[in-house]
Amino acid sequence: MASTFSSSSSTLSPAFSINNNKLLASCPSQISFFRSSKNFVPPKIKLFVSTRTRIHASIGTTTRITSNAEVEQTSRSTKPRILVSEKLGEAGLKLLRSFGEVDCSYDLSPDQLCTKISQCDALIVRSGTKVSRAVFEASKGRLKVVGRAGVGIDNVDLQAATEFGCLVVNAPTANTIAAAEHGIALLASMARNVAQADASIKSGKWLRNKYVGVSLVGKTLAVMGFGKVGSEVARRAKGLGMNVIAHDPYAPADRARAAGVELVSFDKAISTAHFISLHMPLTPTTSKIFNDATFSKMKPGVRIINVARGGVIDEDALVRALDKGVVAQAALDVFAKEPPPSDSKLVQHENVTVTPHLGASTKEAQEGVAVEIAEAVVGALKGELSATAVNAPMVPAEVLSELAPYVLLAEKLGRLGVQLVAGGRGIKNVKVVYRSARDPDDLDTRLLRAMITKGIIEPISSSFVNLVNADFTAKQRGLRISEERVVVDSSQVQPIDSIQVQISNVDSRFASGLSEDGNITIEGRVKYGIPHLTQVGSFSVDVSLEGNVILCRQVDQPGMIGKVGNILAERNVNVSFMSVGRTVKRNEAIMAIGVDEKPDKDALKQIGEVPAIQEFVFLEL
Ligand SMILES: NC(=O)c1ccc[n+]([C@@H]2O[C@H](COP(=O)([O-])OP(=O)(O)OC[C@H]3O[C@@H](n4cnc5c(N)ncnc54)[C@H](O)[C@@H]3O)[C@@H](O)[C@H]2O)c1
Numbered sequence: 001m002a003s004t005f006s007s008s009s010s011t012l013s014p015a016f017s018i019n020n021n022k023l024l025a026s027c028p029s030q031i032s033f034f035r036s037s038k039n040f041v042p043p044k045i046k047l048f049v050s051t052r053t054r055i056h057a058s059i060g061t062t063t064r065i066t067s068n069a070e071v072e073q074t075s076r077s078t079k080p081r082i083l084v085s086e087k088l089g090e091a092g093l094k095l096l097r098s099f100g101e102v103d104c105s106y107d108l109s110p111d112q113l114c115t116k117i118s119q120c121d122a123l124i125v126r127s128g129t130k131v132s133r134a135v136f137e138a139s140k141g142r143l144k145v146v147g148r149a150g151v152g153i154d155n156v157d158l159q160a161a162t163e164f165g166c167l168v169v170n171a172p173t174a175n176t177i178a179a180a181e182h183g184i185a186l187l188a189s190m191a192r193n194v195a196q197a198d199a200s201i202k203s204g205k206w207l208r209n210k211y212v213g214v215s216l217v218g219k220t221l222a223v224m225g226f227g228k229v230g231s232e233v234a235r236r237a238k239g240l241g242m243n244v245i246a247h248d249p250y251a252p253a254d255r256a257r258a259a260g261v262e263l264v265s266f267d268k269a270i271s272t273a274h275f276i277s278l279h280m281p282l283t284p285t286t287s288k289i290f291n292d293a294t295f296s297k298m299k300p301g302v303r304i305i306n307v308a309r310g311g312v313i314d315e316d317a318l319v320r321a322l323d324k325g326v327v328a329q330a331a332l333d334v335f336a337k338e339p340p341p342s343d344s345k346l347v348q349h350e351n352v353t354v355t356p357h358l359g360a361s362t363k364e365a366q367e368g369v370a371v372e373i374a375e376a377v378v379g380a381l382k383g384e385l386s387a388t389a390v391n392a393p394m395v396p397a398e399v400l401s402e403l404a405p406y407v408l409l410a411e412k413l414g415r416l417g418v419q420l421v422a423g424g425r426g427i428k429n430v431k432v433v434y435r436s437a438r439d440p441d442d443l444d445t446r447l448l449r450a451m452i453t454k455g456i457i458e459p460i461s462s463s464f465v466n467l468v469n470a471d472f473t474a475k476q477r478g479l480r481i482s483e484e485r486v487v488v489d490s491s492q493v494q495p496i497d498s499i500q501v502q503i504s505n506v507d508s509r510f511a512s513g514l515s516e517d518g519n520i521t522i523e524g525r526v527k528y529g530i531p532h533l534t535q536v537g538s539f540s541v542d543v544s545l546e547g548n549v550i551l552c553r554q555v556d557q558p559g560m561i562g563k564v565g566n567i568l569a570e571r572n573v574n575v576s577f578m579s580v581g582r583t584v585k586r587n588e589a590i591m592a593i594g595v596d597e598k599p600d601k602d603a604l605k606q607i608g609e610v611p612a613i614q615e616f617v618f619l620e621l
């Protein structure tokens with residue numbers, strides 16, 4: 001059964017639904033995780049026209065503002081727009097078309113890509129499109145997800161994506177076998193000079209003595225990077241009778257042992273192998289890791305295969321090593337620059353076999369990759385968290401479903417807390433205390449922390465915050481969010497008993513919001529699936545966090561509820577919840593009133609003038 005939680009107060013408030021164990025942030029609440037900018041206009045939602053903003057881009061709708069009031073709709077569709085910039089398998093395209101408007105525009109120049117991207121909610125690329133910072137800047141916050149139809153994400157500026165709150169997903173599994181098979185194809189064809197012999201016979205020669213090869217059986221193959229592709233290459237090479245060793249600083253030794261492969265140091269791998277096959281990602285550590293120094297440590301006559309990334313090899317150094325005969329042959333599917341210059345000495349070298357980045361290019365792999373990435377992108381556009389997210393935590397569906405009401409509570413506590421701050425000193429330190437009967441290891445709080453961060457930052461800035469950029473945005477603003485988990489002795493059925501947000505070293509607009517230690521302190525719980533505010537400062541209250549909240553500190557005396565209630569009733573403001581908390585009888589009390597509508601200024605003034613009310617604050621959720 002699907003259950004929905006929504007808040008009604010503002011067009012930018014989230015509404016989540018749980019369906020099939022997935023936490024969905026449905027329209028208009030896509031904005032909760034992946035709202036692309038403060039100017040996002042969810043479909044079917046009233047359009048707020050800002051004088052500063054020239055273009056409001058909502059999902060699938062291009063809305064050009066020709067004057068402050070005059071709005072021209074260029075498309076009636078509310079479907080998301082998905083730009084596919086490189087060839088993608090038909091099955092994936094079909095899935096994308098069933099969800100959004102798909103624009104397949106191949107071979108775009110960087111400028112053309114930047115122009116198109118401002119109209120797109122998602123971009124799907126392979127390795128040929130550079131998704132640079134300029135692309136995210138040009139998107140002006142509309143781009144919510146970049147899907148990489150393949151494994152390597154070195155062509156996507158992940159830092160920029162994260163800063164812009166754009167999720168990056170990839171398709172990490174569907175081309176593994178294709179890449180491994182291509183590695184083996186290059187290994188075998190290089191050893192037997194297949195490409196060179198083919199070219200020579202086609203040019204009219206018959207050179208049986210020149211193209212004598214080397215055998216594979218009994219030779220040592222070093223697999224550099226024992227991940228998905230590397231381990232499949234190792235398995236196949238063992239089938240060819242090779243002795244396989246591997247180097248991978250992060251691979252578990254028992255997994256390698258189970259495959260009959262010994263994990264060794266980098267130097268041992270490169271100095272003992274007859275063949276070296278590269279399967280590591282391109283990272284700052286692996287960039288040009290094969291260079292003059294490392295080639296000189298290799299067994300003379302070594303043969304190298306690269307189906308990983310061109311950038312892991314210093315290509316000039318490889319040419320030198322080939323010329324000296326230190327490296328007898330190389331078979332390369334990938335290059336530092338793709339396509340490589342036509343006069344590249346490496347490509348033209350007679351002992352080098354090349355293919356144009358074909359590792360993933362089998363019909364089967366391309367269909368698989370296309371479906372894998374289409375599912376991930378559609379899921380992300382629906383507001384689901386992806387299992388293949390590259391720049392956001394992957395939160396399992398069952399955890400998401402359980403945490404859904406706490407996610408709402410977390411954001412609302414953040415919003416309430418920040419509205420209690422008087423300003424002036426800046427918010428630097430926020431502590432979140434989770435009370436739970438579960439073991440701290442059983443409680444994944446990343447999502448909650450992100451939503452508290454969103455609640456705190458969004459009301460006071462033009463930043464938009466989602467799960468992707470929450471930690472980054474907090475750090476950038478100098479906001480330190482620390483977390484404490486307290487194990488309490490209660491039922492473990494609920495994941496969390498209470499969430500407390502403490503903001504330290506600030507003044508408060510509502511003195512009673514400060515606890516004894518001087519921190520603004522608010523605490524909430526989930527009751528029957530609904531978030532409740534249960535503590536303000538040192539006072540216990542109980543008000544459902546469904547609309548807005550008025551907090552009053554007053555002399556604890558009869559008739560207060562009636563007086564405030566009458567003022568609100570006269571303005572047709574509906575009270576949804578009311579609770580009074582006090583420390584000492586007939587002394588001081590805190591009245592927390594939940595209201596569906598925002599009372600007008602006059603009503604708020606009248607509340608402030610009730611003689612027994614010492615202070616009050618109106619908080620928008
Ligand atoms: N040519 C193609 O078309 C093609 C196709 C698929 C994958 N690839 C590339 O192949 C590479 C491997 O892909 P995968 O799917 O196996 O990735 P993977 O993440 O499963 O495996 C990569 C492995 O490299 C290891 N590694 C990281 N740093 C290392 C280092 N300094 N030294 C040694 N090992 C290190 C990691 O621990 C990991 O086990 C990637 O670069 C990917 O982009 C190319």
Ligand SMILES: O=C(O)[C@H](O)COP(=O)(O)O
Pocket residue numbers: 126127128149150151152153175357358359360361
């Ligand atoms: O990283 C990958 O998945 C491969 O290099 C494949 O890249 P491609 O999708 O551009 O063929």
